[in-house]
Amino acid sequence: MYRDLTLDKLTEGDIGKEIQIAGWVENIRDHGGVSFIDLRDMYGVVQVVLRDTTLLEGITKEECISISGKVEQRDEETYNPKIPSGTIEVEAHEVNVLGKMYRTLPFEIQTSKETREDVRLKYRYLDLRNKKVKDNMIFRSNVIKFLREKMEEMGFMEIQTPILCASSPEGARDYIVPSRRYKGQFYALPQAPQQYKQLLMVSGFDKYFQIAPCFRDEDARADRSPGEFYQLDFEMSFATQEDVFAVGEEVLSATFEKFAPEGSVVTQAPYPIISYAQAMLEFGTDKPDLRNPLRIIDVTEFFQRCTFKPFHGKTVRAIKVHADMSKGFHEKLLKFAQGIGMGGLGYLEVLEDKSYKGPIDKFIPDDMKEEFRTLGGLEIGDTIFLIADKEKKANLYAGQIRTELGEKLDLIEKNAYRFCYINDFPMYEYNEEDKKIDFTHNPFSMPQGGLEALNTMDPLDILAYQYDIVCNGVELSSGAVRNHDMEIMVKAFEIAGYDEETLKTKFGALYNAFQFGAPPHAGMAPGVDRMIMLLKNEENIREVIPFPMSGTAQDLMCGAPGFVTEHQLREVHIKVRE
Known part of the structure; x- marks a missing residue:
């Protein structure tokens, strides 16, 4: 009804054919008696010639239109080598407006990346029409598709874990969701599928993965999107740190070799392994840029x-x-x-x-x-x-x-992606503000030395089987060999100030599951958004996310966060303090 083919399918083989095409008006050029439209769809651009200028009446840039016409060979001197369809054009016989422009554009589509970010995000659906912005999203889709195929090829099963879960102290602030049915009680959005993927290992699933949405109430940075992000989350049973390293190396090297800009150098396996102590000494950071x-x-x-x-x-x-x-x-x-x-x-x-x-x-x-x-x-x-x-x-x-x-x-170093593992992180650190010992990173990690280390060593000297993958100074992933032993888990949390009753309350599922023959397991979760940011050489992570929050954690397009009605608040038993 609207089109016979997409614009990337138009070729010289179609010359002489009557066709119908559809898309957006990218540009209009009036050459006195003859006018031209550059018509754009998701897949390409084609030049449309209008010898009957009445067909152009009322048509404006960025309107969505359908055109019926005949495919013609362009004059050789007018070939456009910048586009695949540059040797042909379509002579329009009929033009129908499918989606009219009722307002003036807030910015030019082709130069939207030069517009202020708050304006771009408010009109993100227009910004996404820009070829460079759109291509980032197509690239993102292709990378995620490849990651899925690679993980399945390596024997991992994709399993979705819950979005509504219990709040737990995992390091960042939770987004909490009030319950209508249970007065005064709350769900939380998952900071990561941490507990669920460990429970899958206890369930007997050997290799799990997921392109997992994660939610953390954190401030934005150039390499961190506030609110939500995606990670390639995976976990393996009967696995050591070295087993996880091998999987990480295989999937990341393959991904970067396939999608990195032409001529780039990618670290080959095995990646350098640098201890946390060595990294802090030699590089002054646990995210070293080896370039x-x-x-x-x-x-x-x-x-x-x-x-x-x-x-x-x-x-x-x-x-x-x-x-x-x-x-x-x-x-x-x-x-x-x-x-x-x-x-x-x-x-x-x-x-x-x-x-x-x-x-x-x-x-x-x-x-x-x-x-x-x-x-x-x-x-x-x-x-x-x-x-x-x-x-x-x-x-x-x-x-x-x-x-x-x-x-x-x-x-x-130019045109290089230099990976390394950082391992042997301290299990605990001293919290100066609260004057207590806290977990340094993931509370579910196995302490090196097990129960004996917890019972006999200064907690600040205990190392954990924790590790990060770093690429070009950006932390791509964190992971750990998990603490799957209930006795070790109880003692580890006790040192951080959580008694066994708190453990039962906050991490009841793991506490109970580990009493039923839990296998040793380990995993990690490379960040998908950061991966794509590096591959596209973008300085800001929001350039590779379809609908990102602003740097101030607002959805400027849809108006979130926003106010809700008193009725909605009453339903979930919430009263807003003045």
Whole structure:
């Protein structure tokens, strides 16, 4: 009724045929007596020629129309090599408006990416007509399809888990949903399918996966969408950390090799495995960008023996760089260091005679200078930067200086996707605000050393079988070998301040299930949105999500969050406080 074929199917083989096509008016050109329309559908663009100009009356850009006409060969001098249909056109005999324009466009479709983000999101259905934006969504669909096929090929079964579930303390804020039937009680939207996928393992399902929606009431970042996101969630029974690593490597390497821009280099399995402690020392972060060749070294002990008092009693990190740096570069780097909270930034340059030049040189005794050269692996022309503070801050600052140096000196490897695993995370951390020990990450992880470690070690020294996948400085995935033993689980939660009754209440399903022969199991969940963001080289994750929340966690298009009626509130037994 509306079209005989989509525009990508139009070819020179159709020349001479009478056809009907449909789409949106992308552009109108009046050449005096003859007019042209660029007609666009989801699949392509074709030029329509209107020799009867009355057919164009009332037609405006972005109206949805249907055209009946004859396919013609274009004159050779008018070929358009930018589009597949560039050698043909359709002479219109009849034009019908299917969807009229009643309002002026808020922005030009072809340049919508240059429009303010709040306007783009308010009219996202128009923004999605932009070819670049639409292509991101098609790309997203193809990646997800490939992930599904790959997981099924590897023997995983896709199973959907509930969206309405119980609230549990998993690290982020829950979105809560009031119950109409049970006064004063609430459901929660799942931060992840964590408990359900573990329960599937107890149920005897060997390999589960899901393109899982997850909901967390968190603030937005460039690589984090507020509200909801999707992850490739998978879990395996009778699996070790190494088994999970092998699956992660296979699916991610295959995905990135297939979808990365042409000419890109992708890390091949096995991925480098870096402990959390090593990552914090060498990179200043647990999300290291391995495209940056710079490494951080620890020179704390050396400087405790020097006469530079500002470094005494502090952790001292150093970064060696071999590059020409002007006085202006040093001044800009110092300004950056001060901007992130550092009091200053020490440095030393290695001169032709292997002596040092820099403000700290005089504080290094002559008989220790050769030791420092060996410690830093210093050569003529090197500059070594020095960062000192309490350990946590020294790591943070050194990591930021490393990144800044890598970017400003153009040291970052181009067209590369560099993966690594970060493992051996601390099981617990000390919460300064609440003056108590908390879980560092996932409370369901197996502690290294099991029950004996929990009973005999300082909790802050216990490591967990937890791991992340990091690519180009972006955390793609977290995962763990799960704690499947009820006795170990009770003790692990006890250390974090949860008694057994709380465990029964908050995690009753797991608590009970683990009393019925739970298998050892492990898994992880690479973020789909972040994967696609990296593959498309987008700086903001909202560019690869069809209908994203704004940076302030609002759906500007549909008006969420919004007010509801008093009747709706009464139904769910809610009263809004003033």
